[in-house]
Amino acid sequence: MQNFNYSIPTKVFFGKGRIKVLGTNIKQYGSKVLIVYGGGSIKRNGIYDKIVNILKEENIDFCELSGVEPNPRITTVRKGIKICKDNNIDFVLAVGGGSSIDCAKAIAAGYYYEGDPWDIVVNPRKIKKVLPIASILTLAATGSEMDVFAVISNTETNEKLGTSHPDMAPKFSVLDPEYTFSVPANQTASGTADIMSHTFESYFTNTRETFIQNRISEAILKTCIEYGVKAVKDPENYEARANLMWASSLAINGLLAYGKTRNWAVHPMEHELSAIYDITHGVGLAILTPHWMKYVLDENTVDNFVEYGVNVWGIDKNHDKMSIANEAIEKTKEYFVSLGLPTTLKEVGIGEDRLEEMAKKSVSRGKIGVIKALDEKDVLNIFKAAL
Amino acid sequence: MQNFNYSIPTKVFFGKGRIKVLGTNIKQYGSKVLIVYGGGSIKRNGIYDKIVNILKEENIDFCELSGVEPNPRITTVRKGIKICKDNNIDFVLAVGGGSSIDCAKAIAAGYYYEGDPWDIVVNPRKIKKVLPIASILTLAATGSEMDVFAVISNTETNEKLGTSHPDMAPKFSVLDPEYTFSVPANQTASGTADIMSHTFESYFTNTRETFIQNRISEAILKTCIEYGVKAVKDPENYEARANLMWASSLAINGLLAYGKTRNWAVHPMEHELSAIYDITHGVGLAILTPHWMKYVLDENTVDNFVEYGVNVWGIDKNHDKMSIANEAIEKTKEYFVSLGLPTTLKEVGIGEDRLEEMAKKSVSRGKIGVIKALDEKDVLNIFKAAL
Known part of the structure; x- marks a missing residue:
């Protein structure tokens, strides 16, 4: 820590x-x-x-x-x-x-x-x-x-x-x-994706032995998974709205990130999308997150994804590490789909033409991400995978 | 909530x-x-x-x-x-x-x-x-x-x-x-029991749909279980000491209890023990907690213990509810034993003679506990079971 x-x-x-x-x-x-x-x-x-x-x-x-x-x-x-x-x-x-x-x-x-x-x-x-x-x-x-x-x-x-x-x-x-009862389904969905993304940005790091922070991060993720779809389907479900609302504050007020070396990855990438195309921030995050996860998954990062898959999605810890990781990423993507969110950049009107410009800008303050530091080329690859 | x-x-x-x-x-x-x-x-x-x-x-x-x-x-x-x-x-x-x-x-x-x-x-x-x-x-x-x-x-x-x-x-x-490296084993153990007891006092309530608070409470409990014995056995293990230290603050600063109706049970009982016998607070809590759990476990409270057993101890959720609850209580007791803590009042020099006086005093501000409100007779029964 x-x-x-x-x-x-x-x-x-x-x-x-x-x-x-x-x-x-x-x-x-x-x-x-x-x-x-x-x-x-x-x-x-x-x-x-x-x-x-x-x-x-x-x-x-x-x-x-x-x-x-x-x-x-x-x-x-x-x-x-x-x-x-x-x-x-x-x-x-x-x-x-x-x-x-x-x-x-x-x-x-x-x-x-x-x-x-x-x-x-x-x-x-x-x-x-x-x-x-x-x-x-x-x-x-x-x-x-x-x-x-x-x-x-x-x-x-x-x-x-x-x-x-x-x-x-x-x-x-x-x-x-x-x-928040009157928040429409698409905004509820993208808000939930935003809360989850804030949590991911603190959860996936290289800092060892932040056991307590990681367990609390999982608590926030489980809350989003439990109540996101409920709030989309039943907008006046008080308990769903209350749990999501409190999750939104706790996900980013510092609690999950204290004691860790941070360098956000998906947020700076998304900011370039919405800076140019003015899309909803949470929608951009939901599209990029599973592609970012797939891109950074390797032998060095697999343990992060095993921890996530076992503790958040309840995947059997005795399975092969890479298959746990891939299943966890798939479940993340499926969850965003169940919220009604798009999965590709094309669906929100983003084509190939300005990807390079956005990739360049997203690393203008230096490489992004900690479990795998991303440069301009990496970001471009993720953007292309998300097309 | x-x-x-x-x-x-x-x-x-x-x-x-x-x-x-x-x-x-x-x-x-x-x-x-x-x-x-x-x-x-x-x-x-x-x-x-x-x-x-x-x-x-x-x-x-x-x-x-x-x-x-x-x-x-x-x-x-x-x-x-x-x-x-x-x-x-x-x-x-x-x-x-x-x-x-x-x-x-x-x-x-x-x-x-x-x-x-x-x-x-x-x-x-x-x-x-x-x-x-x-x-x-x-x-x-x-x-x-x-x-x-x-x-x-x-x-x-x-x-x-x-x-x-x-x-x-x-x-x-x-x-x-x-x-905290120089804290002796018995104080490390009783401190861990104290942190867990604070968490239990907020975790076991009747307030429905405090999903996020309950998951965070479980995060704290898992942290204590992960690092309590490690700190006892290896007092200069920085990560064990760091996780326990941060857990001690988060367990009682309000985070776990916000949104719930509270009325602590085991703490007021223990305060009577240490008021008269001057025993270490955490030792008293470790002795009383499993007996309190057994005493309040019934058809109305079993779901609280199932939640605890499945989420904290990883007990198979498909088992019979009562057996999950009893196994969870047994595991709690075993964990305190693994910390080197006593399990009976006799071991800390407390006999039968003043139990009634202490039971009476522990409810002097009214009944204690929420999942099952305890009166003087209930407290006496718990004290006797803990002898």
Whole structure:
């Protein structure tokens, strides 16, 4: 086990009707709020009205930034920063999934940065101070509600990059599983794939003897497998929504990764797909993951896949190692299919023409992945296999 | 899943040599420290000297309270409070296992309480303010390094009671697995039993559909089973010590219990044993746990034990439910034996004479346990079975 610093300061108010805590908790940090949200779904399902009523009752002033894109854009971040500066905003409240929360984080960090906010996406070290943030989660997927990361897209440069700062962790997040009842099947499915992918990125490493982290990672994976399809088929199944929602936060808040040497593989590959083709992040992950697994499976990595196959999928540990590994990969792919997710890039409109460009960009910060470090050629091979 | 509030604010500096962070982190909260520790082990193994050198180098003044008992006493808490008041202490640093940390917490809370500190043990609501606390852990067991609880004994009244306050969570804890290399086999064993018992107290509940919490609980139990005996047999096995140390914190910091209706059973029973006979807490838990399991096993609770037997012990799920449950209980008992722990009360010098008194006291705050709520008679039956 490697040395690590544990710090997960975000408070979570989990369960039915927890939005009631909003006013008193905001007041601990600020008095003038920017509400950041995406399309109109929070207006249709009544969450918007609830928030506005609470803020009015508590005499908390607020402004709004709506229309955050599924892959939130730096142009929207700039717009949000301007609203904050023009209106003396001192608290940013994200309502939605990872897109709204990531956008809110970039606004909160960009507020204190004098130059263009794209700088702090490209170079997180430029972040020195961050407005306090909170989130009301409406989609179980990215885990942004409990972590320090934000992923922002730049459509001018076709870049999609992650940035982070300890103070970008929300002060608190409201996780009400009922708020995800109206999430459509395809978003529920891709959210589940996203949670599983976050877990895989921490699970498949070379760090020996992180027994406890690996067993907890398997707990998260089993939860996704147990409840992903249930939530797709029965969207108002509270227990499915609750377990997935809590899994989304625990998968990426640090718990699974502490003590391990990390270097994510599938996420940076996928970011290049959605940077150019604007596809849903979780869909891209579901397509790439089984191909990444097949590509990195060899004599050096087979034990990782045996551990996965036996402990997560219950495959007989007495079978041949390679066949356990291959069966585990097949089961992973089948599970994504059972969620209704596509299995090829062609299905989401991605052809051969820009694969090389995307492969090159995905390793622009160096090789990716730990159990097998991937260079440009490796990534291109995986992209081609996924066509 | 029940509604819950998640808040685990303690920072953890985990791994080899992490004590280096001590000075800079203390300075964020205070300038005059009370060091609280137990017997002389931290002087023998050099930890004491390291701490003193760091504090001197950083120009941090300090006083000391040594001699904290294995079951820390209210008399020692009173002594600590007096030192704090006489010396304008503004930060309490516990060095040791749960005893030192619990004592430090009670001192930190008692400092701001005007009456006798036993009041705030009996009635946690009287705690209004707490001095900042940190811990340097030298024994993986109680989890006090990352939770809000303290258990204090009163030898005049033969009481041992738990108290808590959100501000009693340490601001930070240093977890260096090497600091547990010198823990003797019997303490390593009883610490492992303590971690497992904390997990059982959260795992065996009636709350349905806490799938994710149950799988994570199983992760902790498997970690204890994997590494407890290894640490007993090979005390300088870093990975065994590291996994057990992190398990001790995660077992009781809230993670396993959020979303569940709780009412601990074995801990309040054991507290009565160690309140009168001053036995090691984990030893008492190891003796009582299998008897508690057998006593509460019936048609209503069998599914809890099947879940435990199949997922933790790998028992074939196709066997008869009752036989899975009984096998799981037997394996639990055998595991404690393999750790070198006693299995009967007689072995630790407890006879029949005061069982009734202890049974009565253990339910003084009401019935205990959730999967089967136990009254005085039930507890007496369990005590008798454990003789």
